[in-house]
Amino acid sequence: MGSTLVSAIGFGVVLASIIAIAAMGFTIQFGLTNVLNLSFGAVMTVAAFAAYLANRHGVGGWSGLGVGGAAGAALTLALGRGVFRPYARRGAHLFEMMMVTLGLSLIVNYAIQALSHNNIYQFVVLPSTPLHLGSILITHTQLIIVFIAIGVLIALISLLQLTKVGKALRAMAADPDLARACGIRTGRIVVLTWLLSGFLCGLAGVVYIINAQSVGYTTGQLFLPLVVAAAILGGAGSPLGAVAASLMMGIVTEIVAAFGSEAYSTVAGFGILVVVLLSRPGAVRGGETGHTQLTL
Amino acid sequence: MRSRKTWFAAAACGFAVCATAAAAAAQVSRTSGGTLTVGGVIALTGSSDFEGQNQVGGLYPALYAINKAGGVNGDHIVFKGVDTRGDPADALPAVQQMLATTSGLVAVAGPDTSSAPTIVPVLNSAKIPMMAVAGESVYDRNTAPYFWRLFPPDAANGTAMVLWAKKKGYTKIAAVFGTDSGSQGDKPGVIASAKALHLNIVSNVDLTPSQPTYLSSVRKVIASHPQAIMTESDATTAGTFFGELKQLGGLVPIIGTEATFTSPWLTAVKGALGADFLKDYTGLITAPSKVTPAVKTYQHSVTAVKSKEPSPWQSYLSNPFSITYYDGMIAVALAMVATHSNKPTVFNAAIPSVTNPGKGKKVVYTFAQGKAALLAGKKIEYVGATGLIDFDKWHNSFGNQEAVMSTSSLKPIAKGVVTAKQIEAVPVKGA
Numbered sequence A: 001m002g003s004t005l006v007s008a009i010g011f012g013v014v015l016a017s018i019i020a021i022a023a024m025g026f027t028i029q030f031g032l033t034n035v036l037n038l039s040f041g042a043v044m045t046v047a048a049f050a051a052y053l054a055n056r057h058g059v060g061g062w063s064g065l066g067v068g069g070a071a072g073a074a075l076t077l078a079l080g081r082g083v084f085r086p087y088a089r090r091g092a093h094l095f096e097m098m099m100v101t102l103g104l105s106l107i108v109n110y111a112i113q114a115l116s117h118n119n120i121y122q123f124v125v126l127p128s129t130p131l132h133l134g135s136i137l138i139t140h141t142q143l144i145i146v147f148i149a150i151g152v153l154i155a156l157i158s159l160l161q162l163t164k165v166g167k168a169l170r171a172m173a174a175d176p177d178l179a180r181a182c183g184i185r186t187g188r189i190v191v192l193t194w195l196l197s198g199f200l201c202g203l204a205g206v207v208y209i210i211n212a213q214s215v216g217y218t219t220g221q222l223f224l225p226l227v228v229a230a231a232i233l234g235g236a237g238s239p240l241g242a243v244a245a246s247l248m249m250g251i252v253t254e255i256v257a258a259f260g261s262e263a264y265s266t267v268a269g270f271g272i273l274v275v276v277l278l279s280r281p282g283a284v285r286g287g288e289t290g291h292t293q294l295t296l
Numbered sequence B: 001m002r003s004r005k006t007w008f009a010a011a012a013c014g015f016a017v018c019a020t021a022a023a024a025a026a027q028v029s030r031t032s033g034g035t036l037t038v039g040g041v042i043a044l045t046g047s048s049d050f051e052g053q054n055q056v057g058g059l060y061p062a063l064y065a066i067n068k069a070g071g072v073n074g075d076h077i078v079f080k081g082v083d084t085r086g087d088p089a090d091a092l093p094a095v096q097q098m099l100a101t102t103s104g105l106v107a108v109a110g111p112d113t114s115s116a117p118t119i120v121p122v123l124n125s126a127k128i129p130m131m132a133v134a135g136e137s138v139y140d141r142n143t144a145p146y147f148w149r150l151f152p153p154d155a156a157n158g159t160a161m162v163l164w165a166k167k168k169g170y171t172k173i174a175a176v177f178g179t180d181s182g183s184q185g186d187k188p189g190v191i192a193s194a195k196a197l198h199l200n201i202v203s204n205v206d207l208t209p210s211q212p213t214y215l216s217s218v219r220k221v222i223a224s225h226p227q228a229i230m231t232e233s234d235a236t237t238a239g240t241f242f243g244e245l246k247q248l249g250g251l252v253p254i255i256g257t258e259a260t261f262t263s264p265w266l267t268a269v270k271g272a273l274g275a276d277f278l279k280d281y282t283g284l285i286t287a288p289s290k291v292t293p294a295v296k297t298y299q300h301s302v303t304a305v306k307s308k309e310p311s312p313w314q315s316y317l318s319n320p321f322s323i324t325y326y327d328g329m330i331a332v333a334l335a336m337v338a339t340h341s342n343k344p345t346v347f348n349a350a351i352p353s354v355t356n357p358g359k360g361k362k363v364v365y366t367f368a369q370g371k372a373a374l375l376a377g378k379k380i381e382y383v384g385a386t387g388l389i390d391f392d393k394w395h396n397s398f399g400n401q402e403a404v405m406s407t408s409s410l411k412p413i414a415k416g417v418v419t420a421k422q423i424e425a426v427p428v429k430g431a
Helices: A002-033 A040-056 A064-089 A094-115 A140-162 A164-174 A176-181 A186-212 A219-234 A239-259 A262-279 B002-024 B049-068 B088-101 B116-125 B137-141 B154-167 B187-196 B215-223 B235-247 B263-273 B276-280 B293-304 B313-317 B320-339 B344-355 B367-375 B420-425
Strands: A130-133 A136-139 B035-042 B076-083 B105-109 B130-132 B147-149 B172-178 B200-207 B228-232 B254-256 B281-286 B362-364 B380-382 B401-406 B412-418
Touching (some): A002 A040, A002 A136, A002 A140, A002 A164, A002 A186, A002 A219, A140 A186, A186 A219, A219 A239, A239 A262, A239 B215, A262 B215, B035 B049, B035 B088, B049 B263, B049 B313, B049 B367, B076 B088, B105 B320, B116 B137, B116 B147, B137 B154, B154 B187, B154 B401, B154 B412, B172 B187, B172 B215, B200 B215, B235 B263, B263 B281, B276 B281, B293 B313, B362 B367, B367 B380
Parallel strands (some): B035 B076, B035 B105, B130 B147, B172 B200, B172 B228, B228 B254
Antiparallel strands (some): A130 A136, B281 B401
């Protein structure tokens, strides 16, 4: 019983690490632009395939993190500038934009499905060797993934708190009009947001396939609901909140899977989302944004 | 006035007679040189879309072979896909639309397991012959006259898996099945057969499709120390589960159902396991026939239509589902030739007469051979690419099962046979 619980918590931390990297990217972009970007999962998949293809052409497995991140950043920027911004300028509101992102997600997913011939491809970076940390059974790869997530969190917090760009990002997220009035070049900040969010999205996609040791067209789709839930639960624009929410969701889902059934694990994660939002609409860390207009 | 009334009465009678005749011939009334339609009622999209790929993988070659030999009774046959999406709620309106709008519909390939309970009664009422692959045990004693199954019931496949495990000396088994209806169909057969053969099911795990991770289920399986895993699930789920199982050092021999020996599943698990896949996986499939003219014709037909086949087309050369659909459609076409009729109400009952063994029958291996023999006035026994076809009174026909491993190019390599007699001898209860 005790060992099962400890083991489930261990698995939960691994799952949370992957969710957290993506959720940090999602929340930064959502907090600043207000776009509930449902194409995020599709971008994860594209980035994962980019890393896979790079690996096939001789790029080292861990270097795939950079390749995937760059692919995610480039695609997200292209979508942001080429699709979301024109729609916003034509008067699309939050709901319309969400539908646009949903449509994009379907287009990209079906394209990947067709190009990948529905196949799943092997992607092994580190030969798996299980480690026994007490009752926790974990692999070296998973341990590295946990450290990557911690590293991303520290880097992101440092960027937001210690740099001018970070201040500008936070100012934009709080009040875009006031930020613009204060001389912040909001257009550039939005571009930076797309790049940052896309990079983290791509990074999460690659981290996921490093853990799963395979890549398929459903890679990002499987994670999207958990990522969106963690970002909302953690509060829009709050990386720390996203990590806290990811941890909560990861651990609860694995505990439910260990003691109950896998079928209810994701349901339990969303149950937390519902309960927390009902009892505290500001969510775990409280949203930093109050505006409801698209900022693109 | 009276003559006008008489004229109207005569016209009305004539119209009624014509209408009745038209209705009677509504199923199929074709002049020579027309087109008949075979409906493929299966999941063409969604998570079970591989079932549709398996089906067209066998139907295109069948229609190629039939049409190349001049068609049936002067008519050519075309294929029309009807997407069930693996969901009865989607299947019913799609099938109703097919019935309402498809002219010359002579048979249906399918339905699949998930939509069979809804669709079989509908097609049976419409008097459309079905070549189904639904594995549920309810069809082991099928009474629907238009339902035919050239495929082992799930329970038989499960029993064959357990017999193979026993033959290999395994005593502790983990049952790992997806929660989708297709995967769950085989599980009762595995559990009941294991009980009957005194094998211990040490863990019984259900995998909900589309989860990002199955770490807790993996842990349960590892903690139960099985000697082998019996399994069926969709490809993505299997890839994730077995990948994680391998990473955590819990990989043991895998014994898969017939549904696992399909390109998406094999590709997914091969992708997740790498080199271990070749030595650790065994699938129990309908025993392929020895290399007969039927097999050669099937493979030639697949090659001939490779541009229409789903990718990779080579996988359909040995796909057990595709071969089954192929044989089913050839049998239907031969029954049409035998009865000189394209009306399902006429040829349906004749299907066993062109397949089942019998005295004085000429053995044929291809549609062309069968058609020529029938037109020469002979009785035939079609031995298909799946081998002997012998429908019982419940319209079921299945033979031996073969344990196979896969090559890296997903072709089967025989490891041993589990005979139909061995399967029937297992006193299975509750499957």
